[in-house]
Amino acid sequence: MRALENRQENASVSLSFGSSWQILGPFQMGTREATWGADPLEYTGGFRSLQYDPxxxxxxxxxxxxxATWNITEARQTFTSSQATNATLSVSHSNVNWDFLKVVYGWAAVQYQSWARGTLTVTGTEIQHVILYTDTILEFWVDGNHYFGGDFFTFRNAPSxxxxxxxTHQIDLRLVRDVRAFGGIQAPTIDVLIHAERVSGSLELAKPGILMSDVVDGKLASPVGSVALRNSGEEDIEIISIQPSHVRIPFSLQKPGAQVVLDDVLAETSQFLTAGQTQSPSNKSLGIVIAAGQTRPVAFNVSLLSSNVSSLTYVVDYRLQSGDQSFTLEVTQNLTKTSIYEPHKITFLHPGGMASYTMLRAPAKDATCPPGNSSSLPVLLSLHGAGLEADNGVVAHALDSVPDLCAWVLFPTGVTPWSGDDWHNWGFADVEAAIESIPDWIKFVEWTGPGVDINRWIVSGHSNGGQGTWYALTHRPDKVLAAAPVSGYASIQKYVPYELWQPADPRRTAVVSASLNSYRHEMLMPNARGIPIQQQHGEIDDNVPAYNSRLLAQQLYLSGTNSSYNEVAGQNHWWDTVLTTPQLVDFYYAQTKNNATFPRRLDEFEVVVGDPGDTGSKGGLQVLSLEDPGQYGRLYVEGHTITTSNVLSLSFDPTVYEAQSLTIDGSNIASEESNGNSPVTVHKQDGGWQVLSLQSTNGNAQRxxxxxxAMTAILRSQGPFAIQHQSSNITKAIALQISRNLYQYFHADAAIQSYTAAANGSNSTGNLISIVLNTAPADGMHPDFPISITSAGISVRDNKGGKHVYGREGASIGAAFLRPLADERLELVIWGSDENGLRQAARMVPAVTGVGQPDFVVLGKEAKWKGVDGALALGFFDTQWDVTASSLVS
Structure with a gap:
């Protein structure tokens, strides 16, 4: 009878978007500028304050x-049922001469913003739990409530x-046209889809199934598994356990004091995994809290009972935090079985604490490689382009025509289809973790074939993966045997010019630009010297113009390095054999036999560093810190003589540079300071160089x-993020927004806690994000930190010791800034004098690449419409956590 009542109740409930949408626009918008605000309508109170007026x-x-004027656009496609509804909008503006603007400004001209207003109607008699997918939308409002982050690349990981x-509920959408997401050749329309779906109001699977390895020749390739869980209710939920269904221990037997003789069963149950913690007893709660509205990935061990099974089923036990009653959620995953020699999925833990995967192809049985696992073959990395999953056949089988390479072929994910952050900090950490998982795979499947040298890489990739190849080449030169960037862009700024941003003081734009220094590959080409490079690009590529590869080929030549450059006549961005042209195939075979010794010993070379935090060594030399991180650092090396520019400390490999003959800026390094084969650290002090550990000169924490x-350093988290808030509705909502964005764009895990709960005990190994409203943040490790919150506002001490206070009575101010934590961890403080200031500051948490967020930003109210020019102060911290001279503090 109750089932019949539920069906009748469901039949009386429906969701529907209105078919007519009110459009206002267009307004200019620069590449990736939307994060900063830069909405001209905010000058008069924002779109939400306006009513339709033709x-x-x-x-x-x-x-x-x-x-700009209002108009009405009809939803191009509308689907409605009792459970879900969607609306697809194609927005265009005929009162703009786009072709002429493109003649002058190129693709930058067809990046713009508009607004759309529609309605979502809910029928029935009760509140409905709804998830809202916002494909290609960054920002929106529902009934006056602001949501920032959206789903700019249509990942569909974490709907609101x-x-x-x-x-009837009002929906306001900020529409932003981005060439990398929409294309530069097509008509300059903005195509978006908004989808609303009724959900359970409890714990549910955010993605079906279990992320887990394939089964190769009857063995699971890795024990790491993960489920994506969403709490669509209004109360926090605690995960108690995740267990195989066939040996599940009832919750009543998991409570303290209820333990029975279950040793044999416990031996078979899954164990929770996270960074810094390998196992948690199955008879204890996992202690994982999923906040109301939050999506989290939960990693655990999976095991194969028998090679004959075709699927695995696990049971998630959970409870509401306010009660003791337990509930269950079941998840089943069909197994993929394949040969150990075919490309297959293996899972591992990303440094951020969540599970990730890569596709691996072991050396072929009939390949003419050195036999036995005592030999060490290189790793051939193949980095996918934007929007592709590594397990897609287009990616995983792209090198099938070269099956007998003497290499371990790896197709990393970079965590997401857009590789986290364009194969940079977060995405590249995934690449390195994937490489480091190969020895574990060898042990787990009892591999007896050739071994692996995880420090010798041949790197290739297409499109965004081609750009990722340039990143690997310039940031890990002492690990790259050879590189083959295919149809890759030089840098985000060269791909789509940063024109048409709101006008801003050049000093402000210089700071924002400098925060992207590490990703301007056209500036880093000297790092490639001595490395074999085979470039390739389609001649008529209308997605990533061949200019990008031509430019980098020229810059390589001007840096003293030649590449082989193959521009394929008549080919566009993609064709079936784009990664296996004769030139590339010959290159792969030749470079798998490359026996170069690392580090390479070059008589003369240069090292250029934008960010020492993400740049490894070249020729045995590694820059450890810069005098001013807002400028490039450089090493010029001739033999054993090194000349530096903007470098504060570096290390060298004593097996390459004998200490007794090394000279740095005229300072001789004494031989007795060398300690065997360990890297020797030298520091610039009082105008000369000395062998010295990096130490603080003011007694405070050293950076x-x-x-x-820059602020993207927060992504180098060694464990799940911790997000702390003040328990108010506003700060909790901001914490949820940040958590959702971290999962949406990086698949990152985050634990949301109130400050009270965190004070009662937290053993987080990850980086911290603190949400602070109208009060000072808790004291940090640095007792004399240059940014402080006072009753008068926010104070910033400049590089000369002068204090600048921002804020006046009634002013709306926001700020985002890094602070040090122990063990090289970081805290990102998001502060606001009021709700508006806090929401503006929260936009600065890294999510979309290319935005350019320096170490600290103080935002005034005008940032909403002026963008960067509305920043009251912004800049960088040096190694002593003092504000640098290149910062803008006025």
Missing amino acids: NAQFRSSLPTNGA VLHLAPG TGRQLG
Whole structure:
């Protein structure tokens, strides 16, 4: 009877988007500028304060007569059922001469913003739990509630969870056209899809199935598994255990004091995995809390009972934090079985603490490679392009025509289809973790074939993967045997120019630009010297113009390095054999036999470093810190003589550079300071160089290692992120937003806690994000930190010791800044004098690449419409956590 009542109740409930949408625009928008705000409508209170008026006009630099107007657009496709509804919009503006603008400004001209307003109607008599997918949308409002982050690349990882009462709800969408997402050749329309779906209001699978390895020749390739769980309810949920269904221990037997003789069963149950923690007893709660509205990945061990099974089923036990009653959620995964010699999926833990995967192809049985596992073959990395999963056949089988390479062929994911952050910090950490998982695979499957040298890489990749190849080449030169970048772009700024941003003080834009220094490959070509490079690009590529490869080929030549450059006549961006042209095949075979010794011993070379935190050594030399991180650091090496520019400390390999003959900027390094084969660290002090450990000169915390870099250094987390808030509705909502964005764009895990809960005990190994509203953050490790919150506002001490206070009575101020934690961890403080200031500051948490976030930013109210020019102060911290001279503090 109850089932019949439920069906009748469901039949009386429906969701539906209105078919007519009110559009206002267009307004100019630069490449990746939306994160900073830069919405001209905010000058008069924002789109949400406006009502439709077909006669109203708004000043805009794009349309004829400089006037943006309202119009009505019908949803191109509408689907509605009792469970879900969607609306697809294709927005265009005929009152703009796009072709002429492109003649002058190129692809930058067809990046713009508009707004759309529609409705979502909920029928029935009760509040409905709804998830909202916002494909290609970065920012939106529902009934006046602001949501930032959206789903710019249509990942569909973490939709927003809404609790909607019956009635009509207003939806305001900020539409941003981005060439990398929409293309530069097609008509300059903005195509978006918004999808609403009723959900359970409890714990549910955010993605079906279990992320787990394939079964190769009857053995599971890796024991790491993961499920994506979403809490669509209104109360936090605690995960108690994850167990195989056939040996599941009832919750009543998991409680303290209820333990029975279950040793044999416990031996078979899955164990929770996270960074810094390998196992958790199955008779204890995992202690994983999924906040209301949050999506989290949960990693655990999986095992194969028999090689004959075709699927695995696990049971998730959970409870509401307010009660003791337990509930269960079942998840089943069909097994993929294949040969050990075919490309197959293996799982591992990303440094951020969640499970990831890579596709691996072991050396072929009939390959003419040195026999036995005592031999060590290189790793051939093949990095995929934007929007592709590594387990897609287009990626995983791209090198099938060269099956007998004497190499371990690896197709990393970079965590997401857009590789986390374009194969940079987060995505590249995934690459290195994937490489390091190969020895574990060898042990787990009892491999008896050739061994692996995880420090010798041949790197290739297409499109965004080609750009990732340039990144690997310039940031890990002492590990790269050879490189074959295919149809890759030089840098984000060269791909789509950073034109049409809101006008800004050049000093401000210089700081933002400098925060992207490590990703400008056209500036880093000297790092490639001595490495064999085979470039390739389609002649008529209309996605990534061949100019990018031509430019880098020229820069290589001007840096004293020649590459082989193959421009394929008549070919566009992709064709079936793009990664196996004769030139590339010959290159792969030749380089698998490359016996170069690392580090390479070069008589003369240069090292260019934008960020020491993500750059390894070249020729046995590694820059450890810069005098001013807002500028490039350089080493010029001739024999054993080194000349530096903007370098504060470095290390060298004494097996390459005998200490007794090494000279740095005229300073001789004494031979007795060398300690065997361990790297020797030297530091610039009082105008000369000395063998010296990096130490603070003011007694405060020293900035080193993973802490170095711009705000994106927060992504070098060694464990799940911890997000702390003040328990208010506003700060908790911001914490949830940040967690959702981290999972949406990076698949990153984050634990949301109130400050009270965190004070009662937290053993987090990951980086911390603190949400602070209208009060000072808790004291940090640095007692004399240059940024402080006072009753008058926020104070920033400049490089000369002068204090600058921002904020006045009634002013809306926001700030985002890094602070040091122990063990090279970082804290990112998100502070606001009020809700508006806090929400503006929260936009600075890294999510979309190419935005350019320096170490600290203080934002005034005007940032909402001025963008970068509305920053009151912004810049970098040096190794002593003092503000640098290149910062803007006025």
